[in-house]
Amino acid sequence: GENVEQHPSTLSVQEGDSAVIKCTYSDSASNYFPWYKQELGKGPQLIIDIRSNVGEKKDQRIAVTLNKTAKHFSLHITETQPEDSAVYFCAATGFQKLVFGTGTRLLVSP
Amino acid sequence: GAGVSQSPSNKVTEKGKDVELRCDPISGHTALYWYRQSLGQGLEFLIYFQGNSAPDKSGLPSDRFSAERTGGSVSTLTIQRTQQEDSAVYLCASSLRVAGSSYNEQFFGPGTRLTVL
Numbered sequence: 001g002e003n004v005e006q007h008p009s010t011l012s013v014q015e016g017d018s019a020v021i022k023c024t025y026s027d028s029a030s031n032y033f034p035w036y037k038q039e040l041g042k043g044p045q046l047i048i049d050i051r052s053n054v055g056e057k058k059d060q061r062i063a064v065t066l067n068k069t070a071k072h073f074s075l076h077i078t079e080t081q082p083e084d085s086a087v088y089f090c091a092a093t094g095f096q097k098l099v100f101g102t103g104t105r106l107l108v109s110p
Numbered sequence: 111g112a113g114v115s116q117s118p119s120n121k122v123t124e125k126g127k128d129v130e131l132r133c134d135p136i137s138g139h140t141a142l143y144w145y146r147q148s149l150g151q152g153l154e155f156l157i158y159f160q161g162n163s164a165p166d167k168s169g170l171p172s173d174r175f176s177a178e179r180t181g182g183s184v185s186t187l188t189i190q191r192t193q194q195e196d197s198a199v200y201l202c203a204s205s206l207r208v209a210g211s212s213y214n215e216q217f218f219g220p221g222t223r224l225t226v227l
């Protein structure tokens with residue numbers, strides 16, 4: 001089955017800096033890669049996703065890149081703000097069932 | 111519109127007791143998922159319902175865990191004879207199955223925090 005690894009487990013940056021979170025997956029059949037943000041006491045919320053026929057996708061300060069050959073994908077957050085502080089999860093799926101990474105706790109200091 | 115709701119938000123129980131956790135998915139969503147999130151950990155898949163198909167129970171950790179989805183809507187996750195290691199946040203998610211597509215945004219509820227003493 002699919003296995004997703006995520007790094008780093010914690011990431012501290014200064015406000016305005018960029019943050020990068022990386023994930024690798026094992027199943028070459030996986031074709032959908034979402035990223036979720038989880039704030040304290042809440043359920044995860046989708047922030048961006050990418051499909052296997054696309055190499056990069058941007059949405060304002062957030063971007064995701066996908067390298068299918070290497071089986072890894074990354075989340076990039078530019079101009080970080082304190083409200084970006086949360087736990088971020090990557091995931092991969094071949095069909096319907098998502099397999100999640102272990103999460104990255106991002107702390108953005110003012 | 112209304113999102114995924116879960117009840118109770120918190121549940122404290124004694125070891126050996128049974129508990130029931132409820133999930134109300136977004137109206138019209140045909141797929142429903144249960145996950146378990148232990149402290150500081152990722153999301154562990156438990157079970158998946160899709161329409162009238164047989165559920166995918168491959169993630170249930172033991173036969174003490176079971177789930178039902180009545181009428182294709184509300185779902186109940188039942189844990190029998192709870193153990194301390196069952197303490198976690200149990201998350202429910204639903205998604206709209208799009209014909210011919212494997213892509214599915216899952217919408218999560220706020221979770222139920224279960225504490226087994």
